[in-house]
Amino acid sequence: MILVLVGPPGAGKGTQAKLLCARFGIPQISTGDMLREAKRSGTLEKRYLDIMDSGGLLPDEAVIGLIDRRTAEPDCRGGFLLDGFPRTVPQADALDALLVGQGSGIEAVIQLDVPRSLLEERLIHRRTDKRSGQIYHLVYNPPPPGAELEHRADDRPEAVGKRLDAYEAMTAALLPFYEQKGLLRRVDGVGTPEEVTQRVMSALGRPGSGGE
Ligand code: AP5
Numbered sequence: 001m002i003l004v005l006v007g008p009p010g011a012g013k014g015t016q017a018k019l020l021c022a023r024f025g026i027p028q029i030s031t032g033d034m035l036r037e038a039k040r041s042g043t044l045e046k047r048y049l050d051i052m053d054s055g056g057l058l059p060d061e062a063v064i065g066l067i068d069r070r071t072a073e074p075d076c077r078g079g080f081l082l083d084g085f086p087r088t089v090p091q092a093d094a095l096d097a098l099l100v101g102q103g104s105g106i107e108a109v110i111q112l113d114v115p116r117s118l119l120e121e122r123l124i125h126r127r128t129d130k131r132s133g134q135i136y137h138l139v140y141n142p143p144p145p146g147a148e149l150e151h152r153a154d155d156r157p158e159a160v161g162k163r164l165d166a167y168e169a170m171t172a173a174l175l176p177f178y179e180q181k182g183l184l185r186r187v188d189g190v191g192t193p194e195e196v197t198q199r200v201m202s203a204l205g206r207p208g209s210g211g212e
Contacts, residue, residue: 001024001026001078001079001107002079002080002081002082002099002104002105002106002107003020003024003026003079003080003081003082003106003107003108003109003110003204004081004082004085004086004106004108004109004110004178004183005017005020005081005082005083005084005110005112006109006110006111006112006171006174006175006178007111007112007113007114007189008112008114008116008119008163008164008167008168009119009123009154009160009163009164009167010114010118010119010120010122010123010126010160011112011113011114011119011189012112012114012122012189012193012196013030013083013084013112014030014032014033014083014135015135015193016110016112016189016193016196016197016200017030017081017083018134018135019193019194019197020081020197020200021081023197023201024079024081025078026078026079026080026081027075027076027080027081028080028081028083029067029070029071029076029080029081029082029083029085030083030084030085031063031066031067031083031084031085032083032084033083033133034066034070035048035052035058035063035066036152039052048062052153052154053153053154053159054154054159054162055154055158055159055160055161055162055163055166056162056166057087057088057166057170060088060090060091060094063085063087063091064090064091064094067082067085067094067095067098068098071098071102079104082095086174087170087174088170088173088174089173089174089177092174092177092178106183107183107204108183108184108185108203108204109178109183109184109185110185110187110200110203110204111175111184111185111186111187112187112189112196113186113187113188113189113190114189114190115190116164118190119160119164120157120160120161120164122137123155123160124155124157124160125137125138125139125140126138126151126152126155127143127147127149127150127151128149128150128152129143129147129148129149129150130148130149130150131148134147136149141193185200185203185204186203187199187200187203
């Protein structure tokens with residue numbers, strides 16, 4: 001099973017990715033997480049670090065290389081869920097070519113819809129546990145005592161606006177690309193994380209399946 005999650009910053013891609021991967025027993029591949037890990041370990045080039053922290057998109061070749069290497073690892077043989085990739089048509093073309101080479105294909109592209117007015121509020125209150133990667137919201141899903149919390153540099157208000165604009169520009173081409181292939185499934189991302197997961201399962205034609 002190969003799934004793609006698309007949605008604006010703060011739509012809940014990371015939150016849903018964790019819930020869906022636990023249900024399907026497949027790894028989550030998040031280019032954002034991989035880049036943040038490279039940042040923490042000091043291996044992310046300075047020019048990429050600056051783009052990321054200011055809310056811009058990295059060049060296609062930088063992220064395509066990450067995906068090429070990660071999807072070749074043994075835990076991806078049974079499928080995987082892509083979170084935050086592809087974001088542009090050249091990235092989507094590169095993914096298609098990669099999957100054709102592997103004799104596989106995308107099962108569905110899930111687009112999480114959340115109005116822009118809610119996104120900023122979600123991002124400003126987001127905190128991530130550095131050790132576990134667990135995502136929290138200071139109001140809706142508060143972290144437990146003792147969590148080692150991180151506030152992302154690109155969750156500052158000035159970067160959030162730029163990321164939302166970049167998403168809108170990007171989807172103008174990416175969503176029609178997948179719609180024409182009959183792969184796009186639109187899901188309302190407003191509601192509790194569990195309600196959204198149920199909608200995703202229904203959109204995948206598996207309502208009520210997997211652990212409830
Ligand atoms: P990336 O990490 O992919 O960030 P993003 O797309 O901006 O998405 P976010 O991680 O901000 O949000 P999310 O949708 O995962 O929401 P979350 O679940 O955390 O990319 C970061 C950067 O890396 C990019 O800006 C770019 O520079 C670079 N990059 C990455 N991939 C790239 C690519 N392919 N090409 C080029 N550059 C790339 O939820 C957000 C908050 O809301 C949390 O607090 C959460 O608790 C809360 N929440 C979630 N669901 C709900 C709900 N149902 N109800 C209430 N609150 C909720």
